[in-house]
Amino acid sequence: SQQGEEDPQALSIQEGENATMNCSYKTSINNLQWYRQNSGRGLVHLILIRSNEREKHSGRLRVTLDTSKKSSSLLITASRAADTASYFCATDEEPALIFGKGTTLSVSS
Amino acid sequence: SQTIHQWPATLVQPVGSPLSLECTVEGTSNPNLYWYRQAAGRGLQLLFYSVGIGQISSEVPQNLSASRPQDRQFILSSKKLLLSDSGFYLCAAQYISNSGANVLTFGAGSRLTVL
Numbered sequence: 001s002q003q004g005e006e007d008p009q010a011l012s013i014q015e016g017e018n019a020t021m022n023c024s025y026k027t028s029i030n031n032l033q034w035y036r037q038n039s040g041r042g043l044v045h046l047i048l049i050r051s052n053e054r055e056k057h058s059g060r061l062r063v064t065l066d067t068s069k070k071s072s073s074l075l076i077t078a079s080r081a082a083d084t085a086s087y088f089c090a091t092d093e094e095p096a097l098i099f100g101k102g103t104t105l106s107v108s109s
Numbered sequence: 110s111q112t113i114h115q116w117p118a119t120l121v122q123p124v125g126s127p128l129s130l131e132c133t134v135e136g137t138s139n140p141n142l143y144w145y146r147q148a149a150g151r152g153l154q155l156l157f158y159s160v161g162i163g164q165i166s167s168e169v170p171q172n173l174s175a176s177r178p179q180d181r182q183f184i185l186s187s188k189k190l191l192l193s194d195s196g197f198y199l200c201a202a203q204y205i206s207n208s209g210a211n212v213l214t215f216g217a218g219s220r221l222t223v224l
Contacts, residue, residue, distance in 0.1 A: 031210050042113070042199055042215030043153075048206060088152065092211055095141055095160060095203075096168075101152035 004032075004089040004100030012106045019076040021103040023089030024069075030092050032065055032072050037086045037102070046087075047074075079107045111136035113216035115200050121222045128173075128187040130219045132200030135181070141203040142183040143213070144175055146196045153199065159183060195223045 007022045023032070031050045035043040049056045049065045049072065056063045062075040076083055086104045090097040112135045122128060134140055141160050145153040155168045157175035165175050172191060176184045183200055197220050201213040 033210075033212065035213075040197075040218070040220070042217050043201075043213070044215070045212050048208065048210050048212065050208070050210070090213075094211075096143060096155050096158050097211070097213055098155065099145075099153040 004091055004098065006087070006089055006100045006103040008103060009101070010104045010106070012108070013079055015079060015081055015107055015109045017079055017107075019079050019083070019105055019107070021074045021087050021105070023072045023074070023100055025072075025089070025091050025100075026070065027091075027093075029067070032063075033090045033092070033097065034061075034063060034072075034074050035088045035090060035099070037088065039085070043088065076105075079105075081107050081109045083107050111140065111202055111204055111214050113200055113202055113214055115198075115216035115219050117219060118217065119220045121224060122190050123224055124192055125189050128185070128190050128194070128221070130185040130198055130200075130221070132183040132185075132216055133181055134183075134202045137181075137202065137204060139180055141211075142177065143201040143203070144183065144185050145199045145201065147199060147218075148196045157185070190221075190223045192223050195221055197221075 004023045004025045033048045034046045037043045047058045049063045060077045065072045086102040088099045088102045090099045114133045143158045144156040159177045200216040206212045
């Protein structure tokens, strides 16, 4: 089953610009997580936001959560070429995480 | 911290041949383990998960199977591969974050091409 859906599917920006990705989900959640995947590699956990939190920061990452709209957004500020990757949201459906289809971010220098 | 090892990294197999992908975990004991498949340009599909030795749950009916012969070993198998089995297979292990949430660590993946 696919719980999260990211939007847009692909995003191309210049270095220094901000990148915003959105995730919508269908059922109630305990938390929502964002992962990053470099091309041809495994996923890496970036940040987690709990259902009772509205915003969370980690370095250049900012995540928001709106449980009334069942949506989350991931903002990467001052993007770098090294941020080029696919980004996935995931919801916790015990005992597994269910992932969306991802947003592919391309940052050009 | 835990580390996930997967092999082989790349595999090209003919239709009808068998398959064995291995995953081992370091740095933790009795983890929940998962196999996900990622088709080209698509999201991750949960295939199997295991909460302990010999305990396997299947999420998607298919010609694949999984086994967990040891606490930190998880194997994905097939007796006869189909073209549709092509994809990127990811093994993951669960750990509990500082905030008490379930988070996954992934291996580097095994890319399977069935011809």
